[in-house]
Amino acid sequence: MILVAGGSGVIGSAIVRRLRADGAEVSVMTAHPERSIARIRGLGAATVYGDVQKPSSLRAAVDGAEVVVQALAFPGFPVEKPSKGWTFDGFENHGTARLVVAAKEAGVRRYVYCSGVGADPHGAESRYRAKWAGERHVVEAHFPEHCIVRPSWAYGPEDRAVSRFVTIARRSPVMPVVGDGRQRLQPVFVDDLGATFARAAAVGAPVGIYEAGGPEVLTMNDVMHTLLGVLGLKRTLVHVPPWMPKGAGYVAQFLPRPPLSPDAVDFLTSEAVASTTELTKAFPGLEFRTLREGLASYLTPKGGGA
Numbered sequence: 001m002i003l004v005a006g007g008s009g010v011i012g013s014a015i016v017r018r019l020r021a022d023g024a025e026v027s028v029m030t031a032h033p034e035r036s037i038a039r040i041r042g043l044g045a046a047t048v049y050g051d052v053q054k055p056s057s058l059r060a061a062v063d064g065a066e067v068v069v070q071a072l073a074f075p076g077f078p079v080e081k082p083s084k085g086w087t088f089d090g091f092e093n094h095g096t097a098r099l100v101v102a103a104k105e106a107g108v109r110r111y112v113y114c115s116g117v118g119a120d121p122h123g124a125e126s127r128y129r130a131k132w133a134g135e136r137h138v139v140e141a142h143f144p145e146h147c148i149v150r151p152s153w154a155y156g157p158e159d160r161a162v163s164r165f166v167t168i169a170r171r172s173p174v175m176p177v178v179g180d181g182r183q184r185l186q187p188v189f190v191d192d193l194g195a196t197f198a199r200a201a202a203v204g205a206p207v208g209i210y211e212a213g214g215p216e217v218l219t220m221n222d223v224m225h226t227l228l229g230v231l232g233l234k235r236t237l238v239h240v241p242p243w244m245p246k247g248a249g250y251v252a253q254f255l256p257r258p259p260l261s262p263d264a265v266d267f268l269t270s271e272a273v274a275s276t277t278e279l280t281k282a283f284p285g286l287e288f289r290t291l292r293e294g295l296a297s298y299l300t301p302k303g304g305g306a
Contacts, residue, residue, distance in 0.1 A: 002201055003065035005029040005050065005099060006072035008036040010158050011114060011151070013043060014194030015071055015201075020044040022198055029061045052095030053085055058102035067201050068103045070096065070134075071114040076257060077160065078127070078267045079249075088130035096134035100141045110145040112200050113138045117152045117186075117211055117274050125266060135209065145207050147200040149193075149279075152213035153272040155291075156190030157298045161268065165227055166299065175228065175235040179242050179269045181221035186213035186273045189294035192287065199283045206282040213274030214288045220269075226291050232301030242269060 002019055006012040007028030019026050020043060028040045031051035040047045050061030052072060062068060072095060074086040081087070096113065103111055119131035135148050155162040169175055196212050199205060218226070221237060228235050242265055249260040280286060289297070 001025045001027060001065050002067045002069060003027050003029055003048070003062055004045070005052075005061075005068060005070045006114075007043070007045060007069075008039050009071060009073050010156055010160075011073075011154055011190055011193055011197075012069075012071035013039070013158075014156065014190040015069055015197040016040075016043045016045050016194075018191070018194035018198040019201065024198075024201075027065070050099075052091060052098050055098045055102070058099055059105060062099070062103045062106040062108060065103070065106065065108055067110045067112065067203065068099070068108050069112040069114075069197060069201050070099060071197070072096075079253070079260060079264045080126075081253075081257075088127040089133075092127070092130035093133035093137075097137045100137045104141050104143065108143060110147070110201065110203050110205075111138055111141070111143045112146070112197060113148045114197070115148050115150045115209075117150045117213070117272050118270070119150060125263070125270070127267070145203065145205075147205065147207060148209040149197060149200055150209065150211045150274065151193055152186040152188050152211070152274040154188050154190055154193055155294065159190070162227065162295070165224065166231065169228060169231055169233055169235055173235070174238045175224055176238050176240050177220060177224055178240050178245055178265060179220075180239055181224070181237065182219050183269055183271045184217055184219060184273050185223060185271065186217050187223065187291045187294070188212060188214040188274075189289050189297075191297075192289055192294075196279070196283065196286055199286065208278070208282065210279040210282060211274035211276055212279055213272075213276055214291065214294070216290055217273055218291065223291065227295060230292060230295040230299050230301065 007016045026045040029050035074091045115131045121132045246262040249262045
């Protein structure tokens with residue numbers, strides 16, 4: 001049995017869909033089963049309770065799993081809420097440490113961790129340091145097998161970035177872009193990531209750390225033009241100085257469910273470029289769609305629904 005921790009999230013649900021399509025027996029660990037049970041059942045998976053903020057809940061959650069795939073994200077991601085422990089460090093570092101301990105005690109054979117491009121112990125932003133710490137917990141646990149995948153900029157029907165851009169494009173006469181829009185991204189479609197993680201979850205598959213990204217390196221300006229093209233819309237890009245949304249984020253971060261924070265603006269304007277050579281060597285046959293192909297698979301042009 002494969003346990004997917006965070007299997008009701010954007011990347012996690014794509015992983016579950018692919019694993020189930022491949023015939024795997026899958027359970028999804030969630031901290032809020034009452035909220036997500038219908039969604040998880042719709043994916044064809046079983047639901048188990050487990051909360052990385054409550055270590056005592058984890059041993060039972062991993063019991064019986066041969067493989068654990070961790071694709072967790074804290075509520076409100078990427079906007080942190082430190083007062084509730086909803087932070088990169090709280091989930092990627094300390095949460096991973098707790099889940100790794102439980103998995104090790106349960107005799108899990110293979111552990112797959114969803115990290116991120118840019119993971120670095122000396123990273124300028126907390127998410128890079130937290131992801132690196134999570135990786136270390138997995139590696140140093142000495143599971144019989146482990147695999148760490150570092151996705152670049154992931155997008156899909158339920159993401160928190162492109163979906164907002166779509167709403168703005170359909171409602172606004174202009175298309176705002178934070179900063180100069182020149183940061184480089186390597187967009188990767190969540191369904192393609194799902195296939196990647198499904199391969200990585202196979203017992204006996206390659207062990208190591210691999211970066212994953214789509215076939216193109218684009219600027220944010222390129223991303224916006226591609227999105228508008230798929231939607232069949234003509235909009236002028238208007239570049240907004242980062243200090244403006246950061247100012248709004250400074251105030252918004254104190255709300256119970258903050259929609260924005262200064263760090264989230266940094267998240268939006270950061271580069272995300274992957275080196276995929278080792279991934280394609282280790283897992284031959286993986287296919288990654290271009291941004292236009294990925295968007296066109298779920299967006300309807302000229303004002304239609306997603």
